[in-house]
Amino acid sequence: MNQPPAIQVSRLTYHYGRRRALDDLSLSVAQGEIFAFLGPNGGGKTTLFRLLSTLIPLQQGEVQILSHDLRCASDAVRSLIGVVFQAPSLDKKLSVAENLRHQGHLYGLSGDNLRVRSAHMLDRLGLADRSRDRVETLSGGLRRRVELAKGMLHSPRLLLLDEPSTGLDPAARSDLWNYLRSVRDQQGVTVVLTTHLLEEAEKADRIAILHEGQRVALDTPDALRATVGGDSITIQTAEPARLAADIAERFNVEPLVLDGSVRLEQAAGHEWIVRLVEAFPQQIESVTLGKPTLEDVFIARTGHRFWQEPSPDALPSGTR
């Protein structure tokens, strides 16, 4: 197994004007992996996606995709990658089959080859009976499937997806992941996706967590969780800063104050709860104990909550 990596990123930096979106990022994705870039919005993953998909040119640093230099061989790279954008890329006035035909032509496919591939993709994604329908008449979930069919039509070796679960219901998400696993298993396609959903990143083989343009973690989900010191204890209190200081003084530990609650990571968390509640019976309103999640990994590496603002998508920490 001496295959070159699917993606090799070295010292990648990217600026929008004065704002730095990617900061000296290096990593490598092996062929046949399902790899997720996880991060909050603004963490740099969309910029990275645009660079990898050749939408925007490199500024500083090097990227190799399947041994091709992104800087000089972007046409070679383009024919090897399939791209599924977060924003829709279908022509709504055209039918599903027409969209695929134009896509095929853009990738140099034509004639019987194109027809057979289109039929195969439509069949595989359960779109065969909708192929003559205009895209504007399809539901959001079906449109995402057409996007996938478009991205995979020319049998790319690397499939890039930007926030692929956006707008999908749980059943459709599950279908998407089944499909991604099957193209990886059957065709050896490397799958690289960006996501801001912790539970989606859990499904990947490996995860890179991006924060403020930097890689703060890179490993399998299990290994990442194992790096967090133990259980996480979240304490609700009226005066979090004061309680954190008191806990620090009394037990010689380093609690964090996050969004009005105090957070502590310790092995054998259940014993700590007893200690804490006995020590500060007046100040503690409630305590929750949780096993480490990817959010805990994120907090441990950055000192921030994954979500700076409350969001309906966020997993409440420490409740699992």
Next chain:
Amino acid sequence: MAQLAIENARTAAAAPAIAPRPWLAAASLTQREWVRFIRQRNRVVGAIGQPIIFWLLFGAGLGPTFRLGVDGAAGMSYREYFFPGSLILILLFTAIFATISVIEDRREGFLQSVLVAPIPRWSMVLGKVVGGSMIAIVEGLLFLALGLTLGIQFSVPMLLAIVLLLALISLALTSLGFLIAWRMDSTQGFHAIMSVFLMPMWLLSGAFFPPPPMEPGMSWISWGLSLAMQLNPLTYGVAALRRLLYLNVADAQLPLDTPQLATCWIVTLVFAAVMFLMACKIADQRTTGDML
């Protein structure tokens, strides 16, 4: 069938890369323009309806006061004079509608998958402007049939020359529209440009009125107007069309300083080539502005 497809897919996956076919891509994008045009019928009405109304109304309204030439004895009616200008207006409107769709393609997202496809950018520009130009030519020819009411006698060589001329002018106008629309994020912005730039360009092309004759003692306004009209490349397209149309009409005397046919062809060809190359050049620059 499915088995075959999987085999095909596997062989393709093993192959190093798919050869890019820019001409195929351009032809495909041209065809897409057609299909979209046919499916949005209001575009047909918009592009051809307004010039016909203009032609009829202005022809009727300005006809009585319009005089060509100094003595006013010979010359053409205003309906005859305005006819080629109206046809050019149809090309202009169609070009505008065609290139506004670049803004829609970008906003609706279709463009992003074209931008990451393994094709050179000129192929995308070619597909877009040829698609728009073909639509413009067809609409122009429909309008041309109204010329029968003016007693214009069409011959095959003349029609071929007209089609070629319309193709060049359309290519120039769609490329110009592309150039303007490429970096725009809203169709409103394009409408503003259309009012202050594209419509005046048409008005100053001799389509609507002939340039004031250059003569001693003319006012500086007339002099400026005349100069602007001589510098406007579209003037030569209108003049060429006028010359081709009235080649065989003996009593339709042209305005005195209509440029010679050869000059008109050369200027129009250069206009189209320069606009197309500029459109390719601007589309070739990858910037962060490629996404919205």
